Amino acid sequence: MPTRSPNPGSRRAFVQGVAGAAAAAPLVRSAPVVRPNILWLTTEDIGAHLHACGDNYSITPSLDRLAARGCLYNNAWSNAPVCAPARTTIISGVECPRRPRRPHLRQTKRVMSFLDNLENNLTSLESAEQSQEDAQRQRRVRQEELAHARAAAPYADELKNSAFTGELLKQAARIGFTMRTKVHLAWLGATLRLEAKEHRLELRPTPAGIMTVYLRGSEEIRQESLDLKSNPEELVRNWLAGAVV
Numbered sequence: 286m287p288t289r290s291p292n293p294g295s296r297r298a299f300v301q302g303v304a305g306a307a308a309a310a311p312l313v314r315s316a317p318v319v320r321p322n323i324l325w326l327t328t329e330d331i332g333a334h335l336h337a338c339g340d341n342y343s344i345t346p347s348l349d350r351l352a353a354r355g356c357l358y359n360n361a362w363s364n365a366p367v368c369a370p371a372r373t374t375i376i377s378g379v380e381c382p383r384r385p386r387r388p389h390l391r392q393t394k395r396v397m398s399f400l401d402n403l404e405n406n407l408t409s410l411e412s413a414e415q416s417q418e419d420a421q422r423q424r425r426v427r428q429e430e431l432a433h434a435r436a437a438a439p440y441a442d443e444l445k446n447s448a449f450t451g452e453l454l455k456q457a458a459r460i461g462f463t464m465r466t467k468v469h470l471a472w473l474g475a476t477l478r479l480e481a482k483e484h485r486l487e488l489r490p491t492p493a494g495i496m497t498v499y500l501r502g503s504e505e506i507r508q509e510s511l512d513l514k515s516n517p518e519e520l521v522r523n524w525l526a527g528a529v530v
Contacts, residue, residue: 335349338359364380437492452517457470460521486499
């Protein structure tokens with residue numbers, strides 16, 4: 286019985302052609318594809334704390350050798366505020382806000398745009414600069430306070446060890462008793478405070494000498510220089526006279 290040749294346009298002819306091509310495919314070798322050999326190393330939460338970046342405290346010999354053979358980017362910006370999307374933008378080359386998924390698995394709010402991210406980074410830099418200015422200001426204040434205390438130290442020692450102070454304490458207790466007024470005595474650092482009702486008398490050592498400060502509550506009334514050779518009884522009587530009235 287004669288065989289019927291398949292119609293070139295039939296389904297059987299198409300299947301036979303595909304099968305023949307598949308059988309002959311292994312005999313045809315494609316040219317080898319040369320792929321780059323890339324090793325991607327990433328670290329987190331270290332900032333620029335590397336010896337290669339100028340940090341003399343860090344000991345990072347392996348990373349230093351890699352840096353010596355490569356490039357250092359000293360002025361770079363992150364595309365995302367958290368680690369996972371930041372790494373993804375590096376390996377994919379796609380800006381974080383353009384990816385369809387959320388930048389972070391814990392993020393529920395809208396994705397920040399590039400300008401929003403840039404503004405936040407600039408705000409952080411301004412806050413860091415403000416913090417540095419505040420720290421420098423506090424450091425200057427502490428230095429001024431230390432210089433003030435050192436300059437006033439001789440007068441503070443003189444106030445605590447003088448016969449005037451011992452007699453002043455005795456007269457305050459005696460005169461207060463006779464005037465039926467309780468006088469509270471206390472050392473506040475180098476300052477001697479006498480308190481009767483809402484009136485206070487403070488002897489404050491300063492770089493210019495010892496000052497007598499009169500106060501009513503927290504309000505300063507007046508102050509005057511104190512001579513340790515003067516009469517302590519007179520000082521107490523004049524002060525208590527104003528406190529009792």
